[in-house]
Amino acid sequence: MTTLTVALGPRSYPIHIGTGLLGRRELLAPHLAGSQVMVVSNETVAPLYLDRLAPALEGCAWDKVVLPDGEQYKTLEVLNRIFDALLARRFARDATLIALGGGVVGDMAGFAAACYQRGVPFVQIPTTLLAQVDSSVGGKTGVNHPLGKNMIGAFYQPRCVIIDTVTLDTLDDRQLRAGIAEVIKYGLLRDAPFFNWLEGNMDALLARDRTALAHAIERSCRNKAEIVAADELERGQRALLNLGHTFGHAIETGLGYGTWLHGEAVAAGMCMAAEMSRRLGWLGEEERRRILALVRRAGLPTRPPGTISVARFLELMAVDKKVRAGRLRLVLLRRIGEAVLTADFDETVLRESIEASGREG
């Protein structure tokens, strides 16, 4: 087991990464505020892993709330089912929520924890690669709105993140690939050596080689933890973690949540950001090709869906949390391993980049 720390002063917390961690009571127990525990999971994950988690909850007054599986259920309405469950059990402010599932479960359980009685503790137990390398760490929680992705939420840190890599054994290939998109993101935005490593080890990752996966998870979490520690509330560099996300969120909202997986949309979004970065003269054509090649090798889309027009893209991108004073700001690439947040571009270039991304491979 490896343990990393997200250093946030009094709100610092550990990320435990290893195999067979799910049932280990000693990892969980220090982070439970009282004896009441509500496990939030979904219809796919609960039947697979709730039993394995149970030993770690022995002696607790625990219950579960099982949500439907999929991004289309990450809504205020479904969130309310968590509150219903907590109140039906009369759980108090010293109850602890546990998110057992992927990014959707983690985002919703975290947001429910942020809001229930104005804040109760919560623990992340991510079971998808995407949640393990990205969404379970850093305290971004929330739900979608029909007009915009992740538009309603809170910054609310978990007390602990427990990553049991055994859960990846049951993850389907499409979900695994979606997680790899966020792994590639870290290489692109701040860790060129990791990008190089990914170029050499993509086949191993796709073959679910345990050592390769463990390295990818640890390296991703390390990158994430560093950025979050430096900028918890996204006043600056944390925004760089949104590389590919403004394009990606437009794809998710435009197609309808759950049509493309989040990681798939981010993959195409990173390729679009690369295209735009090249057009601005920042990124070399060879680097752009390396990025597209790696994304393609991961079995991820390099192009946006053909059904979203350029005009619709621009409209969808106008609702983005990085907009300031009416200006859209985008995370673009100076080179592989260096990203910048910038509003310093002409809309024409953005428009042409979207167009070209749809055409090219």
Add this chain to the structure above:
Amino acid sequence: MTTLTVALGPRSYPIHIGTGLLGRRELLAPHLAGSQVMVVSNETVAPLYLDRLAPALEGCAWDKVVLPDGEQYKTLEVLNRIFDALLARRFARDATLIALGGGVVGDMAGFAAACYQRGVPFVQIPTTLLAQVDSSVGGKTGVNHPLGKNMIGAFYQPRCVIIDTVTLDTLDDRQLRAGIAEVIKYGLLRDAPFFNWLEGNMDALLARDRTALAHAIERSCRNKAEIVAADELERGQRALLNLGHTFGHAIETGLGYGTWLHGEAVAAGMCMAAEMSRRLGWLGEEERRRILALVRRAGLPTRPPGTISVARFLELMAVDKKVRAGRLRLVLLRRIGEAVLTADFDETVLRESIEASGREG
């Protein structure tokens, strides 16, 4: 105009109290993050005061969302209308929300601000006495759940509170009295001289004497600001502000939100707390009588509604944010001017106090 400060370090903010403040741009402008402003109000207040606020918003890209009036609309579902309005206008993270209305509007606009894009600035412009003396100050925001009052929310401080006492001119008597309940609360829990003053000036308050009202508002806000500054997140003494509220919330939830006004329920709740404090031997009978007499003179209920059984009361009170490790904690009175948060009582006494409160005047 008087200006108080809620001292919370980098999140400190002013409370401006005076007449004719609504249209004063210089009070509002420093607290707007960008040019986008969404005014959240309700069907009663918007027609009365939106026009007076408008001059302060000149030059802003502002819009309004008008909610139905009443505690029964303080729900997650109605909250979503604020998000709909913000996203329909594509308001960004540098938009500012303004709450123009009573406690329900303030709680909902504040919670919407806490959650929209994970947090945008907001300003409180309370237009009821209750909101002016209590709910607009201190950053408690949220909505109700059918099973419990204020169960979903956030601690989220406004950037500024602007109290224009002119708005009280249109407040109906019942609402005015409900506000006085929270005024009495400050005297009871920590400010005996203020309680004495209220005994001498209740008639003036009810007659809407401007000087008396201004004093009551300022003194209440001063008490509230001190407590919030000392204990923003209710780890300790802030809980004392809940005097009468555990009983009161049970009344509100039990009758259905909006049947009794919040202040009415708190008034009866304070009398119930006084009864229980007397039974525990903490409060003298004479003091209890003084409390009931003042509440009665304010035209407020001193007894809970007869339709809620003792068993139902206990059930409703079990869902309270002050419950810890399965123990209900209550704010009770040592004497007029001194409250304590305690779990040190027998349920029999609680039961008998509820019973007796229903019987006695």
